[in-house]
Amino acid sequence: MNAKHLTVSELTEQIRLSLEGSFSFVCVEGEVSNCRPASSGHLYFSLKDAGAKIDAVMFKNRLRSLTFEPKDGMLLRVRGSLSVYAPRGTYSIVCEEMEIAGAGEILAMLEKRKQKLAQEGLFDEDRKKDLPRFPQTIGIVSSPTGAALRDILNVLQRRASGIRVIIFPAPVQGEEAASIIAARIKQANQWKLADVLIVGRGGGSLEDLLPFSDEEVVRAVANSKIPVVSAVGHEIDWALCDFSADLRAPTPSAAAELVSENLVAVADIVRRMAEDFINVIRSRMEKARLLLKPFDIQDMEYRIRSILQPRLIRLDDAKEALIDAVSEKCSILRGKIELVSAVINASSPLAAMERGFSVVTDSAGKVVRDASAIKINEQLTIKPLKGSIQAIVEKVEA
16 A cells, blocks of 8 residues: 555546547547537537447537538447546547548449439439429329428418329338339329429438439439429438439428419419408598598588589679679760761761752762863752752853
């Protein structure tokens, strides 16, 4: 007992130096368990196999580079280093990289297949077809017991309950899944059973999604005369049929929303127009009711009289003013006429003749104004005021 002793901290420090120095880089494969994201953004979990378990952590700055979400039950391959946490006397793997076990080989295979199919033109944009504006029948190629199908049906029931839905049951993972999925797509086309097809499943590992990257499925989607919406996994998931489909949806629920979008939009427009029309009619009826309300039988005569009375008074005033003006004008004209008449009468030969004057005309009927123009024995006519006198000239004095 007299041997030199170590404190717990000293022992732990020696263990830390030994472990971290000897295992500065490790690559470990195991099944994820007890996966728990922390509020700090770090991810804590365990890796286990049939005989052992080790704790692991991946800090949030490294998590951002992941293309998938780690979950319990996944088989992962992680790369990092061992670290000792002295306060608890535990050690764990600090993960720098993480991938689904076997994902590297699978991704390489998928990339090679993608390039091959792209060269054949299966992914060309000019092959893409527009979705029908108002589909009457929607076909769904998916597992009849999967959550993806329930999500699609729930969305369609809520947004477009009148659309007919045909389910083409097919396994979505396993060795036989790809051939059955392709057969269902061909079946729908052969009998023209739908206006648009949704092909997909819920989320899963890269291996689980492989049937939707199978060449047979990709070709069936590309050759489909019916427009196809690919809805494989969640937003971060992908499959080769996404590239050959006419449209890719991030989730099965989103696919249901996309195929029913136009119908819902038109229904909303019609609903709004109907509401606007009803509101306009009600507004006009209310306005007409307010305008007609004062015009009851008892009030009508008073209102008509109140409208006509001022105008009748103005008419009477105008009539009196017109009569006065005409009378005054007539009086002025009458005076002028009398004055002119007096002047005319005074200038009239008849007035002179009334005073005893007569008009003398020669044999030619001309008025005699100069005695020298008359000859002896010429017959003259004398016209007093009344009657006429015939006379013979006996003597002329100039």
